[in-house]
Amino acid sequence: MIATKIRALASRISFWFYALAVTLFLMLGVYTFRAAETLTSVDTFLWALPSGATGLIFALYGLHVVYSRSRLQGDPDAVDRIRLRRQSRLVLLAFLAFAGSAISVGGLYLREITETIRDQRFAQASTIAGLKAQQVEKWLFERSVEAETAAASIASLQGQASDSDRAQMTELLFAEWRARNPERRSAWLLAPDRRVLAFAGRAPEPEEIEPTLAAVRESGGAMRIVEMPGRNPATLRLAFIVPILDPATKQMRAVLSVRVDPALTLFKQLDETSSASPGEAVMLVRREGDDAVLVKAPPEAPVKAGQHISLKDKDRPAVQAVLQGNGVREGVDTIGTPVFSASHAIEGLPWFVVVRAPRAELSEPAWQSMSSMGLHIAGSVVVAGLMLFVLWATQRADMASLKARHLEERAAIAKHFEQMVQGARDSVILADPAGRIVEVNPAAMAAYGYSPEEIRKLTVRDLRADAARKDLEAQWKLSDSVKGAVYETTHQRKDGSTFPVEVSNNAVVVNDRTYRQAYVRDITQRKAxxxxxxxxxxxxxxxxxxxxxxxxxxxxxxxxxxxxxxxxxxxxxxxxxxxxxxxxxxxxxxxxxxxxxxxxxxxxxxxxxxxxxxxxxxxxxxxxxxxxxxxxxxxxxxxxxxxxxxxxxxxxxxxxxxxxxxxxxxxxxxxxxxxxxxxxxxxxxxxxxxxxxxxxxxxxxxxxxxxxxxxxx
CATH class of the missing domain: 3.30.450.40 (GAF domain)
Structure with a gap:
């Protein structure tokens, strides 16, 4: 009577402790999901799943354990084993529920920090792209002013000297002008009838004269900035083309074409300007047909200026810039590294400034911020694990008792098996209800090539050849009959070799458990x-x-x-x-x-x-x-x-x-x-x-x- 009351009191205490634990996990789960609702990304709910899933499993399994405790009937040993397994699972689930909740809280915090840093870096990249675009536009404006100033100087010479003197004075002007700035590669003075009046640097080719004059005609007399390819595909020249008009008639008397190399100063300025991160790079792109063309490639990049990128590669920052214009977006670079980029259009040229940085920069600061919190979470999980370990240790007495009963059962099985089959010439195998091999006779170890320790770690499925395993379940069930079952199949040895066998399988009851005892005969000679x-x-x-x-x-x-x-x-x-x-x-x-x-x-x-x-x-x-x-x-x-x-x-x-x-x-x-x-x-x-x-x-x-x-x- 007293023992019954003690067991009832222990059951009530364990129930209320379980109810308290479930309540705490539910409160933590509600907080976690409410925190997830404040974030915009879909994967934030995935961080909330560990807490919700482990807490729900713990609650449901705990209810099952509590309400099925009184329904366990049958063999006392079997009941004890079931209770012990359930208690161990419940302890493990409690630890997993706590660990899952800690992971959810830490993950949501990490996600929130990551999104904040992402928004800040996107805004920063967009600002930098705009500043870089202004830097390019300023450079274009300055070179345009220089070209127009040179055109005005040349126009002032038209009425002051003879043609030969004007040509000499113009070439002197060109030489002085080029000497002051090395990025000025060449200057041409062309007549409307395609004659070359003067030049400095490289002389114009015949096929280059007509496009220059055509650019002036298309502009209606205004200055044009035209992109001209160099002799090397990776070399770019910008031509500042200025018409020189007669003051009286307003007719075009000559055309000044100044070719400038932006790589000497502009591109270096874009690369040398301080950036927000060491991994950030700047490039200039434009569209040409169905391709995006790199006007300026990032320094130390595997791609070079002048390279074409198909517009079908929509994850590439250059393609995103020419297709979508100004904005910030994510993609991949040439070697497949995830990046984010900001683009900004340039006034006066069909170019876009693209500022690109590795996407890893968005998460690294968050992980650094998370390190200290992770240590606290890990410490809490470890402490909880130690506490649960103490709880689990109290069950060791029951486990020792159960193990002693198992040893007695195994001794009874071994004695029975030894008396019946140790001297048999055929292989004799005893397997438990799950198919695990419990005992074999010496003939079986010799036939299969395993040691006693090795073969007891196997199942009857492991002894079958691959092609014969599909029939195992049906043949296994046949042995439940009173007469047992006799069938032929193929087994394999430790070395992988196979051999045909005839199996006589019977059910054997030992200590109220049903085992299978199989007599296996090698029929290789008979088959041959x-x-x-x-x-x-x-x-x-x-x-x-x-x-x-x-x-x-x-x-x-x-x-x-x-x-x-x-x-x-x-x-x-x-x-x-x-x-x-x-x-x-x-x-x-x-x-x-x-x-x-x-x-x-x-x-x-x-x-x-x-x-x-x-x-x-x-x-x-x-x-x-x-x-x-x-x-x-x-x-x-x-x-x-x-x-x-x-x-x-x-x-x-x-x-x-x-x-x-x-x-x-x-x-x-x-x-x-x-x-x-x-x-x-x-x-x-x-x-x-x-x-x-x-x-x-x-x-x-x-x-x-x-x-x-x-x-x-």
Whole structure:
């Protein structure tokens, strides 16, 4: 009575402690999901899932344990094992629920910090892109002013000197102007009729004059800035084209084209300007047809200026800039590294400034901020784990008692097994209800090649060959019957080799538990004998068919073809061929009949029956010597080296050459091919020799009948 009251009191206390734990987890879960609602990204809810999922599983399983405690009935040992497993699972789930809640809180905090930093860096990148664009526009404005100033100076010379003097003065002006700024690569003064009035630096090519004049005409007399490719595709020149007008008539008297290299100052200024991060890079891009073209590539990048990028690569920052214009977006760089970029259009040119930085910069500061909080969370989890470990340690007494009962059970099983099967010649295996191997006899260890410790770690499935495992469940259930089950299957040894077995499986009850006791017999020799008998039976059947053919054949060709057909289709061989010896100087052969999966032998002309090359094989030797020739293993026989690869490729492993004797001489050979090495044993050789003798007799009879028929009037 007192023990019953104590157990009831312990149950109530454990229930209220469980209810308190569930309440705390629910409160923490509500806080976590409310915190997730304040964030905008979808994956923030994934951070909330560890807390919700582990807390829910803990609550549901705890309810199951509490309300099913009084319903456990049956064997006391089984009930104790069930209770112990449930308590261990409940402790583990409590720890996982706490750890999941800690992970959710830390993850949501990390996500919030990451999004804040992301927004700040996007705004910063957009500002930098705008400043870089202003820097480019300022540079363009300054060069435009310089070009217009030079044009005004040249215009003032038009009415003050002769043509030759004006040309000299202009070239002097050009030389002085270029010397002051190295980025001014060349200057041309062109007449409307395509004449070159003066130049400094590289002289204009004839094909460059008309596009320059056309640019002025299209601008309606205003200055134009035109992008001109250099001789090197990676070299860029900007042409500042200014028309020089007659003050009186307003007609165009000349055109000034100044070519400037922006890489000397502008591009360096863009790269040297301080950036928000060491990984940030600046590039200039423009659109050309269906491509984005790099006007300026990032320093130390694998891509170079002038490289084209297809607009189909919409994750590339350059493509995003020319397609979407100003803005900040995420993508990947040339080598596939995730990046974010900001782009800004440039006034006066169809260019975009793109500021690119690694996407890792968005998360690294957050992880650094999270390190201290992570230490606190990890410490809390460790403390909770230690507390739960103390709780788990109180169950060790029950576990020790349960283990003692298991040892007693195992001792009873071992004694029973040892008395019955230790001396058996067949393999005997005892498996528990789950299929785990409990005991085996010495014959089983010898048959499978495992030590006692190794084989007790396996299941009955592990002893089966891969192809035979699909039948295990059905055959396992058959042993539940009173008479047990007897079936054949294939097992495998430790070294991976397989062998056929006959299994006699019965159910054995030990200490109220149902085990399976299997007697396993190796039937390799029996299967080999069955195979040999089946093969001999097929040869005999082919021999009977051949004898019947002797009575029906009207011609030698009918006899040869029928024999080959019977050998392959009835005898089960790979191929059969009848080769006849030609009575010529070269001692060649011809194919009289062939049945098989490929037609190679029908086209072969390199087999002879003399003593030269091509006669060393089985066919030539059988015709030349008049004796049966056998090649039991083509893969290692050097006599067939010239035909080995062809025959192995067609599945031939061995073959036999049987000479055909007619009127005391050899007229040819019957050759039979097999898919197995060493296929022709003594018994089969006798049957096949008899078959060749029958063919020889049939040929003799057909020839005699032909002679006698010809002699009749």
């Amino acid at each position: 004998l069955e195979t040999e008998l089946h093969r001999i039976a097929r040869v005999q059947e082919a021999l009977q068919a051949a004898n019947s053919l002797l009575l029906r054949a009207k011609t030698e060709d009918d006899l040869y073809s029928g024999m080959c057909d019977a050998i392959v289709k009835i005898g089960g061989y790979r191929m059969a061929i009848v080769v006849m010896a030609n009575d010529d100087v070269a001692q060649t052969t011809r194919v009289a009949a062939f049945v098989g999966p490929y037609g190679g032998p029908m086209q072969r002309r390199d087999v002879t029956w003399g003593s030269g090359e091509g006669s060393e094989g089985v066919v030539g030797t059988a015709i030349r010597t008049g004796r049966v020739q056998v090649n039991q293993n083509i893969a290692v026989n050097t006599r067939v080296a010239r035909w080995r690869e062809e025959m192995l490729g067609e599945g031939v492993q061995s073959y036999i050459g049987l000479p055909l004797h007619v009127d005391g001489r050899v007229i040819g050979a019957l050759t039979i091919y097999s898919e197995m090495p060493y296929a022709f044993d003594a018994a089969e050789l006798r049957f096949l020799t008899q078959l060749a003798d029958d063919v020889s007799y049939g040929v003799s009879a057909l020839r005699a009948h032909k002679v006698s028929s010809a002699a009749l009037p």
